[in-house]
Amino acid sequence: MRQQLALVTLVVRDYDEAIAFYVGKLGFELTTDRPMGTKRWVVVTPPGSLAGLLLAQAANEGQAARIGDPTGGRVAFFLHTDDFDRDHARMTAAGVRFLEAPRREPYGTVAVFEDLYGVRWDLLQPKLASSSPEDV
Incomplete structure (x- = not known):
């Protein structure tokens, strides 16, 4: 049996501002943007990745409270x-806010950054394709 993660939902304030950040600043590809009644099906994908983010505009106060x-x-x-x-320099030049200087760890090179809503991300170049912090 083979499975893979395809999409992860990220609740956003506005479709277009989220697209501008993920595509314009992080360099993701806009792979889908199609209307679905009052909503849109918006997917952004890192270059070369099979998995993507489903950008879901908050539809109520409860969802809006989870943004960020x-x-x-x-x-x-x-x-x-x-x-x-390369990616750290490009993202920094595009205005992405890194919360720390890059650091070398046993599992690779990493730095934490925030998206436009304050969600924390690791930019990580693993030493080995399969390595993770749990492997060291």
């Missing part, structure tokens, strides 16, 4: 790269 805090302040997403220095 899907994990209680922990890092929510781990963006792997094959060239940390």
Whole structure:
């Protein structure tokens, strides 16, 4: 049996501002943007990735309350790269806010950044394709 994660939902304030950030600043690809009645089906995908983010505009107060805090302040997403220095420089130049300087860890090079809503992400270049902090 083979399975893979395809989409993860991220609640956003506005479709277009989220697209501008993820595509314009992070370099993701807008893979789907189609109307669905009063909503849109919006998917952004990191280059070369099979998995993507479903950007879901908050439809009520309860959903709006989750914007920017899907994990209680922990890092929510781990963006792997094959060239940390290239992507860190490009993202910094695009105005992405990194919360720390890049650091070298036994599992790879990493730095935490925030998206436009304050959701924390790791930009990570693993030392080995399968390595993770649990492997060391």
